[in-house]
Amino acid sequence: MGAIMRKVLRRKVRILCLTLPLACPFGLAQVNNSAAAGTSGDELLKPMAPIPVITGGLSFNAQFEPGQQTMLPVVAPVILVPIGGRGLIEAEFEVEAETVHHSDTGFDPVPVEKSLEYAQFDYFLNRFVTIVAGRFAEPFNIYKERLDARWIRNLQEPPLIFAFSDESGNGGEVRGGIPLSEQVDLNYTAYFSAFTSGEIAGSRRQVGLRTSLFFPGPRLEIGFSYNHKLQDVRATGFGTDFTWTMRKLPLNLRAEALISPDEGNGYWVEGVWRMSSSRFPGWLRRSQAVIRQEQYFTPSQPLEDTELPLVNTTRVFVGWNYYLTDALRLSAAYGRQFADGGNHNLWDIGINFRFVK
Numbered sequence: 549m550g551a552i553m554r555k556v557l558r559r560k561v562r563i564l565c566l567t568l569p570l571a572c573p574f575g576l577a578q579v580n581n582s583a584a585a586g587t588s589g590d591e592l593l594k595p596m597a598p599i600p601v602i603t604g605g606l607s608f609n610a611q612f613e614p615g616q617q618t619m620l621p622v623v624a625p626v627i628l629v630p631i632g633g634r635g636l637i638e639a640e641f642e643v644e645a646e647t648v649h650h651s652d653t654g655f656d657p658v659p660v661e662k663s664l665e666y667a668q669f670d671y672f673l674n675r676f677v678t679i680v681a682g683r684f685a686e687p688f689n690i691y692k693e694r695l696d697a698r699w700i701r702n703l704q705e706p707p708l709i710f711a712f713s714d715e716s717g718n719g720g721e722v723r724g725g726i727p728l729s730e731q732v733d734l735n736y737t738a739y740f741s742a743f744t745s746g747e748i749a750g751s752r753r754q755v756g757l758r759t760s761l762f763f764p765g766p767r768l769e770i771g772f773s774y775n776h777k778l779q780d781v782r783a784t785g786f787g788t789d790f791t792w793t794m795r796k797l798p799l800n801l802r803a804e805a806l807i808s809p810d811e812g813n814g815y816w817v818e819g820v821w822r823m824s825s826s827r828f829p830g831w832l833r834r835s836q837a838v839i840r841q842e843q844y845f846t847p848s849q850p851l852e853d854t855e856l857p858l859v860n861t862t863r864v865f866v867g868w869n870y871y872l873t874d875a876l877r878l879s880a881a882y883g884r885q886f887a888d889g890g891n892h893n894l895w896d897i898g899i900n901f902r903f904v905k
Contacts, residue, residue: 598630598631598632598633599630600627600628600629600630601627601628601629601904601905602625602626602627602628602904602905603625603626603628603902603903603904603905604623604624604625604626604640604902604903605622605624605697605698605699605900605901605902605903606622606623606624606900606901606902606903607620607621607622607624607698607699607704607898607899607900607901608620608621608622608898608899609621609622609698609704609896609897609898610896610897610898611704611705611894611895611896612894612895612896613892613893613894613895614892614893615650615651615652616648616649616650616651617648617649617651618646618647618648618649619646619647619649620644620645620646620647621644621645622642622643622644622698623642623643623644624640624641624642624643624665624697624698625640625641626638626639626640627639627640631669634671634672634673635669635670635671635672636669636670636672637667637668637669637670638666638667638668638670639664639666639667639668640664640665640666640667641662641663641664641665642662642663642664642665643660643661643662644660644661645658645659645660645661646658646659646661662747662748663716663747663748663749664683664716664748664749665685665696665716666682666683666684666685666716667682667683667749668680668681668682668683668684669681669682676724676725676726677722677723677724678721678722678723678724679720679721679722680720680721680722680723680739681719681720681721682718682720683716683717683718683749683751684716684717684719684721684739685716686713686714686715686716686717686739686741686754686756686775687721687723687737687739687756687758687773688712688713688756688758688773688775688785688787689713689758689771689773689787689788689789689804689806690771690789690791690802690804691706691707691710691713691804692710692713692714692715695802696714697902698898698900699877699900699901699902702818702820702836702838702840702867702869703818703838703840703865703867703879703881703896704879704881704896704898705865705881705883705894705896707804707814707816707840707842708814708816708842708843708844708856708857708861708863709804709805709806709814709815709816709842709844709856711854711855711856712775712785712806712808712811712856713775713785713787714855715751715752716749716751717739717740717741717742717751717752717754718741718742718744718749718751719739719740719741719742719751720739720740721737721738721739722737722738722739723735723736723737723738723739724736725762731763731764731765732761732762732763733761733762733764734759734760734761734762735759735760735761735762735769735771736757736758736759736760737757737758737759738756738757739755739756739757740754740755741753741754741755743779752777752778752779752780753777753778753779754775754776754777754778754779755775755776755778756773756774756775756776757773757774758771758772758773758774758787759771759772760772760789766792766794766795767792767793767794767795768791768792768793769789769790769791769792770788770789770790771787771788771789771790771791772786772787772788773785773786773787773788773789774786774787775787780853781810781851781853782810783808783810783811783851784808784809784810785806785807785808785810785811786806786807786808787804787805787806787807788804788805789802789803789804789805790802790803790804798821798822798823798824798825799819799820799821799822800819800820800822801817801818801819801820802817802818802819802820803815803816803817803818804816808847809847810847810851811847811851811854811856812844812845812846812847812850812856813844813845813847814842814843814844814845815842815843816840816841816842816843817840817841817842818838818839818840819838819839819840820836820837820838821836821837821838822836823835823836823837834870834871834872835868835869835870835871836868836869837866837867837868838865838866838867838868838869838881839864839865839866839867840863840864840865840867841863841864842862842863842864843860843861843862843863844856844857844860844861844862845860846858846859846860857887859887859888859889860887860888861885861886861887861888862885862886862887863883863884863885863886863894864883864884865881865882865883865894866881866882866883867879867880867881867882867896868880868881875901875902875903875904876899876900876901877899877900877901878898878899879896879897879898879899879900880896880897880898881894881895881896881897882894882895882896883895883896
């Protein structure tokens with residue numbers, strides 16, 4: 549593996565510190581124990597022959613609300629193929645079959661939806677710049693790129709405002725990170741996408757960017773995003789995101805906000821408490837408690853072709869995740885939705901399995 553790729557990966561490892569405690573709360577202790585034993589991040593990134601990796605996840609989720617029950621099985625394999633010392637091919641293909649049952653009319657037709665989430669070539673130009681070409685997940689805020697995988701999500705139901713950025717683009721990116729000092733790194737991504745027809749790998753014409761400041765000491769990141777859609781309705785959106793993985797408490801905080809005069813405004817705030825304290829029984833230390841508050845406010849002239857809510861909506865979720873192993877997780881959540889069209893409860897249960905070959 550080339551020196552440039554190793555330097556880029558070191559910076560990515562620092563960013564992953566914001567995600568790993570949530571994806572595997574008890575497995576992180578093994579990483580910390582290795583660090584305590586003297587195994588540094590550089591030692592974990594020693595030169596090695598490029599090895600292709602097949603990974604991904606399987607999940608089954610069921611949601612219950614008044615008059616309707618939904619079951620959603622999802623298969624999402626991921627392929628990583630290093631090319632020499634500077635290149636990487638990464639791709640994810642997702643298949644899902646949403647089954648909806650209405651208490652009064654029975655089952656809806658069950659469509660099998662297939663999508664190429666991303667299929668991109670990353671070229672590590674130097675330690676500060678990576679060139680990306682192909683199909684990529686839209687880097688607006690953090691949810692699509694970092695949290696969309698179902699074995700990473702803390703709650704299986706995505707935030708309301710996720711519909712704004714839940715898409716992939718066909719085009720290119722320039723991204724990277726620049727250390728401004730020992731206390732702060734600047735991360736950036738600029739991208740463009742061309743119009744492409746097709747159900748599996750279609751995309752809209754759009755441009756955008758995301759930039760953030762990452763403070764490795766407190767493990768804190770603050771980001772800003774911009775997106776301008778250049779097709780059909782020319783909508784513009786601004787976003788902010790916040791991630792804090794605390795050192796002294798087993799608490800992780802995440803938040804996003806969307807401001808768009810064309811598609812509405814909204815936010816979500818999520819907290820995750822890892823029950824890793826020795827005060828808890830051993831079996832309970834494999835679990836997380838989750839809470840999320842979110843709101844969405846429609847624009848003055850709501851768009852017709854949108855996946856965003858059609859009315860002002862507020863939701864609160866509380867959930868619990870239990871890791872049977874590093875790779876197998878059970879989840880359950882309860883939510884209450886308050887909307888202009890009526891209030892109702894939401895119940896969610898699921899199982900997620902991630903694999904690595």
